[in-house]
Amino acid sequence: MNAIHNLSQLLEQSQCQFKIFDLGRRIQAIDNKEFKQVEMGQKPYPYPLQRHANLAVAYWNDKHQPWIWFLKFPLDERGLLNQTDIGNFLKYVTEAFSVKSSGALLSQELTEEQQQHLANNPYTFKPNDDKMAVFHSLIRADLGLPTSQYYEHAQHYFSGDLGWSHWQTVGLQGITDICSRLNSEQNGVLIRKALTNMAAEPNAQPALYALLGALEHVTLTDKLAERLAELTKQECQLSQPDLFLISAYVRALSGAHSDYLEPVLETILAKPELSHTEVLIAIAGRCWAQLNTEARAGKFLLRLAQTKNQNLFNQLFADLVMIPDLRFTFLPLLSHTxxxxxxxxxxxxQQQTKSGQ
Structure with a gap:
């Protein structure tokens, strides 16, 4: 076999099927061809977060039982991966599989010692529990694998049969299973109807937040997106809106078509009192794609400036300008506003950037 220079080569030569996901922002797949270009330094990483690429690499054989690596690589000022980091990680892999850069058959079972060796490297990381639950539900749905044992009970709860305040026995994995299968078994309809009832029941708020958190990482049906947009606008119109709930709604809407999401963002950015730091962080972290016009980017940065939190302003601006699709929207604002x-x-x-150089 040929020498291995990147992860894509390793996976291809190991006769595995694989998918690459970004885990830094929304959980979303990265096209294999695009990822190979990123690995080769031909284009910047598409979804940087704090100048890092946060990846999940899922690969499987004909049994469709996936193996998963969670990897975190630093990016340079252009958003490119460092080839040395990729090479170093490949060394850990080949050493763990006891082979020499020659296309290990990754589908072999690892001993406990090999697993420990592979895990003990500076490039692996552990996502938080909520994101881990969503990812496992998404990849299992993608591969047609069974749901968790909590799925049916979660469906029972969201049907309203258990009472909205009786959420304590509902497992998070069951909620993420439903959200990753919105187009199966009328789950999208179930969730759409449940949202209205849960929003009206104060004792259901923990379950509502868990549901909204799971919806952040999936593609919404139009009717579900419409319902979420309605609930968000209703909350925005209250004399004392719950800004943390608005933040959660905004995050959940990140998988909606722009026809539903953009009017919500315009509503929020039109009112300084709605532009709480948590809401702005939600927009930057999940809805960055909608900041692709100079007008909306300017509105967002104005509201961010009005929080008087310069450190947060610096952090979010630096983060957003690293996203390839936004770089040439945000950079001109440095000289014209x-x-x-x-x-x-x-x-x-700019002054802080100069002093830090």
């Missing part, structure tokens, strides 16, 4: 508040925040950002 009609708002004195935003101009002052951008000036402070």
């Amino acid at each position: 009609p708002s004195p508040e935003l101009a002052n925040a951008l000036y402070a950002l």
